[in-house]
Amino acid sequence: MASTGPYGSWPSPIDAALAASHDGRPEYLGTVGAEVWWTAPRPAEGGRRALIRRRADGTEESVLPEPWNARSRVIEYGGHPWAAVARDGGPLVVFVHFPDQRLYAYEPDAPGSEPRPLTPLSAVGDGLRWADLRIEEDRGEVWGVLEEFTGPAPTDVRRVIAAVPLDGSAADDRAAIRELCEDRHRFVTGPRLSPDGRRAAWIAWDHPAMPWDATTVVLADVTGDGEFTGVRDVPTGTASICQVDWAPDGGLLFLTDADGWWQPHRAEPGALSAAGATAGPARPAFGAPVLPGREEEFGGPLWKIGLQWFHPLENGLIAVIHGTDTTALGILDPTTGELADAVGPWTEWAPSLAVQGDRVTGVAAGVRGGYEIVELDTRTGHTRVIGAAHTDTVDPAHYPEPRIRTFTGPGGREIHAHVYPPHHPGWTAPEGELPPFVVWAHGGPTGRSPLVLDLEIAYFTSRGIGVAEVNYGGSTGYGRAYRERLREEWGVVDVEDCAAVAQGLAAEGAADPGRIAVRGGSAGGWTAAASLAGTDVYACGTILYPVLDPLGWATDGTHDFESHYLESLLGPLAEFPDRYRSRSPLERADRITAPFLLLQGLDDVICPPAQSERLLARLAGRGVPHAYLAFEGESHGFRRAETMIRALEAELGLYNRTFGLTRTDVPDPELIA
Known part of the structure; x- marks a missing residue:
């Protein structure tokens, strides 16, 4: 029989140390002879990335x-x-x-x-x-x-x-x-060599475009001495091409969103010699869709160099990752358009694939298990875990039970979210009590929250605090039109969408309207801070390594990759200076009245600590309860176990105090006004 206790007070075997030990995931798969290699997080080893090899014997x-x-x-x-x-x-x-x-x-x-x-x-x-x-x-x-x-x-x-x-x-x-190659483009990816070694292809783009706005394919001929000659751009207009590679017969495969979704396209070998000779329209000047009219994503945003959503096989088939709210690993026959998906419990496949003959290896996770290395035998359709296997260190009955939801926002627009209600196998709340909830805003903001087991989420839900991850307008995974809702509307659409989910949960009786928090890191930290400054929806907030000062960002206040990002998110500074000020959480600090926790890495060059320190200076003496934790040796995103433990426990401490909980097993964040 279940015990009864207030939401937020339930005991849980998922502590902060356990959540920290499972933070991060395997990345960057590759094959070395008969072995599979990848990088893996090591939070307990100073947050380093280890390089792991799986030998042929397993x-x-x-x-x-x-x-x-x-x-x-x-x-x-x-x-x-x-x-x-x-x-x-x-x-x-x-x-x-x-x-x-x-x-x-x-x-x-x-x-x-x-x-x-x-x-x-x-x-x-x-x-x-x-x-x-x-x-x-x-x-x-x-x-x-x-x-x-x-x-x-x-x-x-x-x-x-x-x-x-x-x-x-x-x-x-x-x-x-x-x-x-010459440095005529601001950004490039690594070259992909054709099967005969005589051609190379890569992706390039320039400011102010981000790679999900507009990229171009670059082709070159490769001499026997390894020189690149005849380097030429293939006109792609305003399309975003996120991956390029070669088919076994010398055709060029690439993912483009020219038709509104990142889709696989193919250019025949004979079309490549003349490609780039003349300018083209907004759609790619060469190539044809492999799956015309299919409305789902086969690619994603190039936040890192070398991501892979597809991998050609020697027999001409293509391993592809595709989907919307969830993703699957499929095998695509480009000649017939037939697509067969791997069977298994995985709901998310990371953009990292490796191939050995007929076997495809990827990094996948599900709602009941973390990321692991999964192998698909394309001859039999059999899948198996071959590395970094998920193990349940606690009873999986304590894991959350997510729900894929679509909420209605301003103007009737759809908002995608994953809702994780409070869940504990041995505890229930008193009849009539509504649970507290935390609305999570992902980073990017051109990113998305995958539907996978996250022990940080389980840390809260198993204690009786719900979590709602909002894939607000601007998120990837739902087509270019959904992604471009945020264009020049950052600080508006993201804030409105998160608030709509919070208010929707309250209206349907799933959340206590007086005990809803907002939480986010990086661009999500902007959304969290802007939500506290611009709405009265939230009782408190957790802000991690945030963007707070767009004016500073636009004037050498961040790194090169995102130094022009605000031209699409807010508009050009020269045309809209008032917009940069009016939406800035820093400039609206006097409107923040709810308690908050601010977490910052002192080595962060993307969102430097100076922004957080300026926010605190603006709030000095205003009577707003807050706590600031700054971590030496941490950059953008925390990687050390001790940092993650302290940050997670401080966050729970904030909710314990603000939501009126009765926990005695977490430290008080010592809010100051």
Whole structure:
């Protein structure tokens, strides 16, 4: 028989340490001979990213010992940080080491081997950075994206595709790095070589466009000496192309949203020689849709360099990730349009795929399990977990039971959300009591909240506090039109949509209208802060490493990748200066009256701590209860276990105090006015 206790007071086996230990997910899959490799979070090891190999016998081990950290800082959000090839004596791996961003070569199976540097340090700005690597062993080089700072400002930067000698001759010599393309585009991805090695294709874009606004495909011919010649852009108008790769027969495959959804397209080999010779209309100048008229996403936003939503197979089929609220791994026959999905409990597939013959490997999670490495045998349709397997460290009966919901917002617009009501197998609330809820706003804001098990959500729901993740207008996963609702409306549509979900839950009797909080990080931190300043819906809020000052962002206040992002989110500063001020949570700090918790990494270059400190200065003496926790060694998004534990417990402490709960097992956040 279930015990009875007020919402928010229930005991739970899911503590902050357990939630922190499961934060993050495997990323950047690849195959090395018969092995599958990936990067994995290690919160207990200073937040480093380990490089993991799954040997042919199924055993898993770390390729790199502590403190080696395989993580790139290109465009600050990073990209594919490693490449490896199989050799008779064991693999050769090249990886980016996070602290100095140099490339290192390492032979893990060679006795006494140590990582050796391949690239030099630079005293200019933030130096040299690398991502999206591929080893060209026949040429004795590793190719990838080079991000090079040319001055002290965060926007003093250039990006090219470059080749680094594997012999270490460039370790102290920048001149030994061979640039394969000019820096005529601000951003580039790594090259994808055609099956015959005679052509290369990559994606490029320029300010003020973000990669989900407009990108172009770049083609080049590759000489026998590894030189890129005949480099040319393929006109794509205002379409966003998020991935490009080659079919086995030399056709070019790419994902474009020219028809409103990221969809697979194909250009025939014979059309590629002339591609880019003349300007084209808004839709791609070459290629045709593989699945015309299908309204679902087969791609996503390029927040990192080297993401993969599809992978060609040797037999001409294509492994694809597709869906809207949830995603699936499917095998697409481009000649017939037939699409067959893998069977299993997974509701979200990350944009990372690897192929070995007829086997496709991906990173997937479900509502009852975290992200794990899953293999699909395309001959039999059989799926199995082969790595990073989810294990239940507590009774899964304590996991939340999500509901996919669509709410109605201003003007009758649809708002997509995932609602997680309070849930505990052994506790229930007194009859008639309504539960407290926390509305979560995701980052980006061009992002989305996947429908997967998240132990941070379970941390709250198992204690009797509901969570509603809002995929507000501007989120990806629902087509370009839904994504562009936020265009020049940031701070309006996102705030309205979150409020509509909160009020909708209250109106239907699912949430206590007096005990609703708002929470978000990064762009979600902006939405949380703007919601506290612009509405009276919320009793309190949790603001993590937020954007608070758009004027500062627009004037060298952030990193290069997003330095022009506000031109689409708010409009050009020269035309709409009042908009930058009127929507700024910093400028509207006098309207904030609800208690809040502010969490900030002191090494954050995307949302620098100066913004948070200016908000606190504006609120000084105004009598608004708040707490500020700043963490040394943390950047944009927390990665250390001790940080995540303290942050999560402080958040629960805020709700304990504000919602009038009776918990004695969490620290008081010590709000000051």
